[in-house]
Amino acid sequence: MQYIKDTLKDKTILITGGAGFIGSNLAFYFQKNHPYAKVVVLDSFRSGETLSNGNLRSFGHFKNLIGFSGEVISGDINDKDLLLDLETNYKFDYIFHEAAISDTTALEQDLMIKTNVNAYKDLLNLAVRHNANMIYASSAATYGNAESPQKVGREAPQNVYGFSKLSMDNLSREYMQSANITIVGLRYFNVYGPREYFKNTTASMVLQFGHQILAGKNPKLFQNSDKILRDFIYIEDIIQANVKAMVTKKSGIYNVGTAKARSFQDIVDTLQKELETDLKCEYITNPFVGSYQFHTEAEISSTKDALGYEPRYELEDGIKSYVSEIRRTYEEEVK
Template sequence: MRYIENDLKDKTILITGGAGFIGSNLAFYFQNNHPDAKVVVLDSFRSGETFSNGNLKSFGHFKNLIGFRGEVISGDINDKELLLDLEINYKFDYIFHEAAISDTTALEQDLMIKTNVNAYKDLLELAIRHDANMIYASSAATYGNAESPQRVGREAPQNVYGFSKLSMDNLSREYMKECDISIVGLRYFNVYGAGEYFKNTTASMVLQFGHQLLAGKNPRLFEDSDKILRDFIYIEDIVQANVKAMQPKESGIYNVGTGKARSFQDIVDILQRELGTSLICEYIPNPFIGSYQFHTEADITTTREVLGYEPRFVMEEAIKSYVGEIKRIYDEEVK
């Protein structure tokens, strides 16, 4: 589905983090719906490097881009020579900045700030020199334990990742005052859908529960999972918000969710229905009480007004759409 009618013929689009979950979905959206646009994907791709917590430093994976026909560049957004090369040898019209350290449990504060904040400033400068509109990934992690519904201006990050994203937002606001390009930050809530498998343990519980069920394992949930609520949003609606942010009514920071909180128990129940399973749920004590959000729900009022965004998928429809991919990934990557 096309989300804008604008002709992108001869326009050049840069997608950082383009081999990741959201970036690769954006790349295919433009390839499929705006084939006359030139799409350049930049990603550091994965190596064996890990953080101190054992998780990979980069989740970018070539398999997310199989079938993509645009240009692919392997590189790190912290590499100033690379950014200079991009500035000199390309002329971008739009920049979708998805590259980041997105592991909320990473403890390397120095690298988190360098990658998520300082490199973003360099990309903003590039965007200004190219007169390119900037659309970047912020995060609901900026809200921490703020009460629902979460609204822009009520931030209380609880980890360095959330702090880094809030710092990006604050930096963006300063640039909005001074430059002519549009700058839009999108605060993603709990995203799920095709392309997330290579995020490993940070992939959504929709995928993880789906694979537990396909393996014949009883799904394991925290006690009172019917009372642990999140704003889960399908990847198709994330793409919609990004595309509509290309030409907003005004620059700003906007929530991207459904505006409706759903429980982890809902996820399992819908998956069981779609997969035709009836496994018994196992409930385990929640070790994160006191440090765990029990309710998130995006206030998307301004997102609707300024971007013309309207979530299309409720969870039942989204999981039904996603379940074929969950099975394919299980057969090809897990079994």
Template sequence: MRYIDDDLKDKTILITGGAGFIGSNLAFYFQENHPDAKVVILDSFRNQETLSNGNLKSFGHFKNLIGFLGEVISGDINDKALLQSLEKNYKFDYIFHEAAISDTTAQEQDLMIKTNVNAYADLLNLAQKHGANMIYASSAATYGNAPSPQRVGREAPQNVYGFSKLCMDNLSREYMKKSNISIVGLRYFNVYGPREYFKNSTASMVLQFGHQILCGKNPRLFEDSDKILRDFIYIEDVISANIKAMNPLKSGIFNVGTAKARSFQDIVDILQRELGTNLTCEYIKNPFIGSYQFHTEADIASTTEVLGYVPRFELEDGIKAYVEEIRRVYNEEVKK
């Protein structure tokens, strides 16, 4: 679906983190709906480098971009020489900043702040020099254990990732005061959908439960999973919000969710219905009580008012749209 009628012919769009989950979906949105736009992807791509928790430092994967026809640059947003080269050799009209250390369990505070906050300041300076509108990924992690519905201005981050995203938002507000470009931060809630598989263990529970079920394993949930509620949002709604943020009524920070909290039990029940299975759920003790969000629900009133964003996908709709891709990834990546 095309989310704006603007003609993007001769416009140049930079997508950082473009080989990741959301960035790659953005790239294909433009390729399919605005083929006359020039799309440049910057991504560090994955290697064997890991964080102290054992997870990969970068989740970018070439398979997310198979079929993409635009320009692809391998590089790190912390590389100031690379950013200077981008400033000199391109003239961007829009920057979609999705690159980040996105692992909420990462302990490297120095790397998190350097990558998520300091490099973002450099990209904001690039956007100003080019006159490019900036749309960047913030996060619902800024809210921590704040009560639902989560509203901008009620932040209480519980980890360095959430703190780094709040720092980005605060930095953005300072730039908004003095900048002639629009700057929009999008606080994503629990996103699921195609091209997330290469996030490995940080991929959504929709995908992880789907693959458990396809393996014939009983789905394993925490006890009282029917009472653990999250705002799950399908990737197509996230892309819609990003596109509508290209030319907003005003700059700002906005939630991107469905405004409806659903349970992990709901996910399993819907998946079993769609996959035609009737496996017995197994319930285990939740080891994260005390450091675990039990209810998230985005307040999207300002997102609707300023961006014109209205979510289209209920959880049932999103899983139904996603289930064949879950099967494909299972057959091509998990079973091999």
């Protein structure tokens, strides 16, 4: 898919978090569609370092970049010397900022704010000095339990991750008033698709249910899963929004979803159809009642108006496109 003409010849693009799920998909999009652009991937990559909840601090993985021929830098966006090196030795035209502590269950408030908010300000300053347009990952977590459809301006974050993303949005608005660059924040809803496997337990339920089914296990759903609804968005529509954001002249914060809420039961039923299985679902008590989103649905009219964005993948389309990769990761990584 090619959303813009090849006007990126000799342009330099920085993708932070480029070995992660969304960042790596962006890297390959540009490599395929704009081979004469210089793409620089920055990622801290994974180590043995974990958060207090036991999850990895970084999900970046080299396997997400196998086949990528651009420049790869291992580094932490909290490293001031690294940022100075980037500012001094490169001249970026576009920055796609995907790097973050993205675990919504993380308890380290200090690390979350330092990484997601303070380091982002440093990157914004770099973007201003390079005259580079900034496209960054915000999140639907900014809405917390806000009523559906979720709309920009009605935020109520329930965890430090959502708070940090809202803080990024507020900071961005300050810069939009004076900076001579375009700044676009994209609030991703529930994203699924290829290259998410290395997110481990934070990967989408599409992938997790798919692997359960391929293992011959009965899918385990919370009770009343047909009434637990989310705005699930396929990675190709996320890439579409990012690419369109790089050419818009309208700075702003925009939702990126499908504007359609679908159930976890829909996911399992669609997967079973595509995988040609008929396993019996098991229904368990939901232990998160009281701290759980039961309905998310992006309000995307402003996204359509400002970016020309139009979601192209229904849940069934996305899963159908994804299922071969679900099989591959199961055969090569799980079994």
